[in-house]
Amino acid sequence: MKPMRLLTAVAALSFAMPAAAQTAAGASSPDGSISVTLTTDGDGRPVYTVSRKGQAILNQSRLGFLFTDVPKLDRHLQIIGQESSEFDQTWQQPWGEWQTIRNRYRELKVHLKETTALARVFTVTFRIYDDGVGFRYEFPDQPNLRQTNIAEELTEFAFASDGTAWWKPAFLWNREEYLYNRTALSAVGTADTPVTIKLADGTHVALHEAALVDYSGMAVARTEGNTLRAQLTPGAGRPKVTKSGAWTTPWRTLIIADGAPGIYMSRLMLNLNEPNKLGDVSWFKPGKFVGVWWNMIKGEWSWARGPKHGATNVHVKQYIDFAAANGIPGVLVEGWNVGWDGDWFGNGNDMDFAKPTEDFDADMLAAYAKKKGVRLIGHHETGGSASHYEAQFDKAFKFAADHGEMVVKTGYVTDAGQIERVDPDGTRLREWHEGQWMSNHFVRVAEAAAKYHVAFDSHEPIKGTGLQRTYPNWVAREGSRGMEYNAWGGKNPPEHEANLVFTRMLEGPMDFTPGVLSLKGQNDSDILSTEAKQLALYVVLYSPVVMAADTPENYAKYPRSFKFIRDVPTDWQDTRVLNGEVGDYVTIARKVRGGEDWYVGAVGDEQERSDSFDLSFLTPGKKYRAEIYRDGDDADYRTDKRHSVVYEKRVLTSSDKLTLRIAPGGGFAIRLVPIK
Numbered sequence: 001m002k003p004m005r006l007l008t009a010v011a012a013l014s015f016a017m018p019a020a021a022q023t024a025a026g027a028s029s030p031d032g033s034i035s036v037t038l039t040t041d042g043d044g045r046p047v048y049t050v051s052r053k054g055q056a057i058l059n060q061s062r063l064g065f066l067f068t069d070v071p072k073l074d075r076h077l078q079i080i081g082q083e084s085s086e087f088d089q090t091w092q093q094p095w096g097e098w099q100t101i102r103n104r105y106r107e108l109k110v111h112l113k114e115t116t117a118l119a120r121v122f123t124v125t126f127r128i129y130d131d132g133v134g135f136r137y138e139f140p141d142q143p144n145l146r147q148t149n150i151a152e153e154l155t156e157f158a159f160a161s162d163g164t165a166w167w168k169p170a171f172l173w174n175r176e177e178y179l180y181n182r183t184a185l186s187a188v189g190t191a192d193t194p195v196t197i198k199l200a201d202g203t204h205v206a207l208h209e210a211a212l213v214d215y216s217g218m219a220v221a222r223t224e225g226n227t228l229r230a231q232l233t234p235g236a237g238r239p240k241v242t243k244s245g246a247w248t249t250p251w252r253t254l255i256i257a258d259g260a261p262g263i264y265m266s267r268l269m270l271n272l273n274e275p276n277k278l279g280d281v282s283w284f285k286p287g288k289f290v291g292v293w294w295n296m297i298k299g300e301w302s303w304a305r306g307p308k309h310g311a312t313n314v315h316v317k318q319y320i321d322f323a324a325a326n327g328i329p330g331v332l333v334e335g336w337n338v339g340w341d342g343d344w345f346g347n348g349n350d351m352d353f354a355k356p357t358e359d360f361d362a363d364m365l366a367a368y369a370k371k372k373g374v375r376l377i378g379h380h381e382t383g384g385s386a387s388h389y390e391a392q393f394d395k396a397f398k399f400a401a402d403h404g405e406m407v408v409k410t411g412y413v414t415d416a417g418q419i420e421r422v423d424p425d426g427t428r429l430r431e432w433h434e435g436q437w438m439s440n441h442f443v444r445v446a447e448a449a450a451k452y453h454v455a456f457d458s459h460e461p462i463k464g465t466g467l468q469r470t471y472p473n474w475v476a477r478e479g480s481r482g483m484e485y486n487a488w489g490g491k492n493p494p495e496h497e498a499n500l501v502f503t504r505m506l507e508g509p510m511d512f513t514p515g516v517l518s519l520k521g522q523n524d525s526d527i528l529s530t531e532a533k534q535l536a537l538y539v540v541l542y543s544p545v546v547m548a549a550d551t552p553e554n555y556a557k558y559p560r561s562f563k564f565i566r567d568v569p570t571d572w573q574d575t576r577v578l579n580g581e582v583g584d585y586v587t588i589a590r591k592v593r594g595g596e597d598w599y600v601g602a603v604g605d606e607q608e609r610s611d612s613f614d615l616s617f618l619t620p621g622k623k624y625r626a627e628i629y630r631d632g633d634d635a636d637y638r639t640d641k642r643h644s645v646v647y648e649k650r651v652l653t654s655s656d657k658l659t660l661r662i663a664p665g666g667g668f669a670i671r672l673v674p675i676k
């Protein structure tokens with residue numbers, strides 16, 4: 001194909017170099033709504049733009065790289081060719097929010113070559129969807145870039161207008177566990193992605209990345225005005241990323257939609273990942289779990305051995321009995337293994353993932369669980385000693401499989417930049433949770449666990465970039481402030497979950513651990529939520545493995561609300577975001593996989609509101625019995641009425657519309673069952 005020439009208003013700024021001929025490439029999404037151009041300016045600097053429905057989203061944004069050892073790559077480039085093609089395929093998720101996913105885009109490949117003696121070449125590949133764009137750099141193996149040492153990626157996102165941005169600070173000690181800032185786009189600092197932006201006309205854009213493998217995570221830092229620029233996570237060495245031979249970056253992604261719900265409904269993140277590399281994973285069954293956990297998080301029990309030890313035979317049997325009695329398939333046990341007695345924060349070198357403590361009889365408990373139709377969920381807290389963990393992969397996952405554990409929760413509790421890596425020659429290095437080495441570590445975990453038919457749920461993880469498509473045993477992760485913060489001081493504010501849905505949840509499943517019906521943290525402190533909102537979280541915050549985080553004793557006090565937790569599934573055929581505004585409220589409807597029931601959940605923020613939505617997602621002509629769990633008229637997270645819940649039954653059809661009150665700090669949950 002010949003390069004397409006577009007007349008663009010590129011300011012042909014030229015400094016020392018004579019102006020190079022301007023060339024241009026461009027293409028649009030299948031429905032024509034989103035368009036991308038790539039041009040070179042007078043200095044041969046490649047710049048790209050993104051527009052939607054004729055409106056500029058990104059003005060000319062630069063591309064390029066700094067290296068630690070060779071000249072940078074961002075000027076003196078020429079477009080030497082372009083190709084465009086269409087793709088339309090439908091695929092099935094083994095588990096997820098949607099069973100069937102359509103992957104439809106137009107691809108544009110733009111080939112660039114340096115006009116200098118180095119003559120380095122690369123391709124920028126865009127995949128243009130009707131709801132966004134992904135693009136990545138692709139480098140062939142070449143004489144002048146055989147070993148690549150990347151100091152920084154120069155990719156820019158020059159937003160055409162200001163807006164409101166929701167973002168978390170990047171590179172601070174507590175990794176991804178910060179509250180969201182809501183600022184003008186023109187006031188963003190250095191931010192983790194996803195960054196979600198509402199432009200002045202209401203258009204929403206979520207900036208993130210897909211398929212982060214063998215590369216370091218991309219944060220963004222504002223340079224000037226509304227322009228954000230990539231800032232890669234460091235590694236232990238001087239280059240932030242090293243590559244050899246042919247290589248590609250992860251996809252840099254922009255989901256673009258009219259409103260917040262459309263951002264969530266995009267499947268772009270999954271579609272930009274490689275298909276399943278693990279084959280049949282039907283051995284993994286989504287489901288809920290309870291666990292020897294909340295009492296530890298609250299400080300009443302301990303992970304370490306001693307008088308307060310949580311993971312004892314007595315406690316674990318009690319949790320197995322409770323799970324079995326309530327049809328909950330999983331029981332997480334933390335602190336079951338040797339290694340917790342010393343200072344494990346930031347040091348997991350004592351952890352042995354195949355050696356239980358004396359008061360945890362793994363064989364007996366596995367047999368007891370099996371007899372009761374329940375499975376234990378394992379736990380590997382590495383304390384950030386990632387190499388020490390890798391050295392134990394085989395025995396750790398064999399131990400899990402031998403004890404019927406289908407899922408293992410993993411953890412990397414140490415400050416950012418303090419992951420311990422030990423190379424085969426004994427060299428000790430410090431890595432970042434989201435650096436290149438860790439991106440590969442997590443793939444090694446996925447592969448090692450899959451060998452034993454074990455799935456995993458990583459806490460203090462690298463950010464989610466849709467890799468659950470490729471490694472469908474990587475079933476969940478934390479990577480934000482979960483329920484545990486409600487046990488401690490500095491609790492999550494009521495708007496937190498309405499922020500998460502349109503930011504963190506775009507990465508994929510989150511192990512948030514909802515369902516603390518007691519609404520109490522440490523020292524009897526109040527959680528900033530109503531009881532009904534705790535139920536809503538089971539629908540609103542997606543994960544195939546979901547905890548009922550409170551204790552059996554507390555669930556016994558709230559049997560009517562607990563019924564919803566027992567009923568709600570964790571695997572879906574379909575998902576619809578019915579309404580929502582980032583950080584204010586959201587209402588989500590989901591249809592169970594392999595059944596006809598629908599569930600609806602809604603959460604708000606600190607304000608009272610009235611939430612209206614229609615039920616047109618239901619099958620027309622069918623009647624449904626609705627079991628509604630909503631905030632009482634007096635419910636309020638700030639008062640002793642936080643436990644005020646109304647339980648209602650109604651008959652509803654697809655032509656009905658519901659209007660329900662959401663209390664300050666509240667929410668509601670609904671189960672809809674077709675009437676035979």
Ligand code: NOJ
Pocket residue numbers: 293334381411413459460478484
């Ligand atoms: C932090 C995790 O988020 C939490 O769930 C876990 O219990 C502790 N680390 C100990 O591993």
Ligand code: CA
Pocket residue numbers: 459460478484
């Ligand atoms: Ca954590």
